Amino acid sequence: MVDGNASGEASDNIDWDTDDELEIQNFPVPSSSSLMNPGGEAIVGAGEASSSTGCSNSKLIQHFVGMGFPEKMVAKAIEENDEGNTESILETLLTYSALEDTPQQQPPVIADHCSSEYDENILDDLSDLDSWSKDEENSDSLSSKEKTLLSLANMGYTVEEASMAMNRCGPDASIAELTDSICAAQMANTTNVRPQELPDEHEPKPKPRPNHIYNGNGTHSNGTHKRKFFESELLNSKKQMEYESMIMNGDDETIRLPVPMIGYGVPTDPCLTLHRSLPETAIGPPYFYYENVALAPKGVWDTIKRFLYDVEPEFVDSKCFCAAARKRGYVHNLPIRNRFPLLPFPPRTIHEALPLTKKWWPSWDSRTKLKFLQTCIGSAKLTERIRKSLEDWDDAPPSHVQKYVLDECRKWNLVWVGRNKVAPLEPDEVEMLLGFPKNHTRGGGISRTDRYKSLGNSFQVDTVAYHLSTLKDIFPGGINLLSLFSGIGGAEVALHRLGIPLKNVVSVEKSEVNRNIVRSWWEQTNQQGNLIDFDDVQQLNGDRLEHLINSLGGFDLVVGGSPCNNLAGSNRHSRDGLDGKESALFYDYFRILDLVKCIMEKQH
DNA sequence: TCAACAATGAGGCAGCCC
């Protein structure tokens, strides 16, 4: 194993790249001597960042024109917003885009906005937009039907599409039902224009592509401008459709979980597939890697797949890598050939992982693997109840007692630590099972409860490292990483353990506790690159991403596992799917990834 | 105030039987 910290040089002694430093100083977020600026951005190891003077009007126009918006539309949007508030300007632009689109999708890339009828139409459209915007501001006074129409328009559907769907589904239909209806209509249209690709009516029909982009502020906007995934409608070959149909459920195209859950292969069961054909729009740069729970509500993975450039999710259970189950789906555009695992192999059974438990393990407990590692653990009172239920029996307890004990042990991942004595896993044992260094989450004022919570929400490092391992040959000099919803830094740890130097890491993590854990790990492992962290994905707008990309030279990898709170089966209160409060942040992952792709493409 | 604890349910799927 190559250790990326072989030099062991302290970060204080690093001669930071001057150009990078200057670029970072141009970030629009003010920063002074403090490591954490008021906007929540912290820079570790990159020296200090200073405030910037902001964009001039013409520069601002140029900036958004560069993103593919027509100049006149940009000027109009700037007029309506505070010049310094690029996020609201972008939101307005995306709203304009959503409203001006016709049912026929725009060409995927608008190369020259100034020379077409497009701009003239925009002027007309903008006059209508004024009233629309006012309506939006006063949405409280709208009827429920109007609000629904407005919601659908913000999601990128035309008013005509929305109205027809509402007629089809009835006045009480939910947004989800309406979007399904619109998608179905779109699918029918798509089928009609591609008859040559569907020689048999039983052949799988193309899935409707998302024609809406979430703008990160609670609304969806149609971003036809340079939104590469729209090209997939035109570029996907029949071969790709056949590939998809192999993995999709034949009848309804709903993604089903594979059995066994080993994705494109695991170390113990090597690669079944040596090559896969990615949709053209999914091919990097940058490489991307997205993770979430495999057992999400029905349709969630179909949506994730459609947004992430139609890349087929790879479902893997981490029990193939360690002694605990962790069923996750991963959408990525990484090579899948010549993957290699972290060495040494982690223990794959409970007894290998926790050898001291073997002595006390009763013969009637046949478990060899632990279940999923949750964010909370069994209580001391529960283990006491179990002890009392067992102490009356010298030998094996009767079957009903065995069943009670085994059910509780499975439910709470309890292990045997003494005669008739079970206990939940200690945090450092969870760290070990997940592939993190010992005491990774310890210290820094974090409570035991929060350690379990942070660990329960993290990557299984060995699994992720196996998938990322192919990057080692591609980036021998190290990578620039954009890590969204970083948590306790599972991706960073995986790359480090693979021996892939981390040149620059831009990390976004809401939890201060988790940011501290990553920063502490960064310092303790003597990383020689720069760690820039943000506390909110909303801070990563196009402007800031462009600055980051310019200063760092682009991102090689965009990693993220957006919150699963509203997807997880354990959630009894708000399992609302991707529309849930937290899990909707998936759309921010897509928004940011797509912005990075667009900006990097523009620069090449 | 905060950590620990206990109570809380449902979606989805596999396996089985008819």
Added chain:
DNA sequence: GGGCTGCCTCATTGTTGA
């Protein structure tokens, strides 16, 4: 194929007690 059962699941909320 349809119905039934059992199992599994990156959790949330309110209460208790130190």
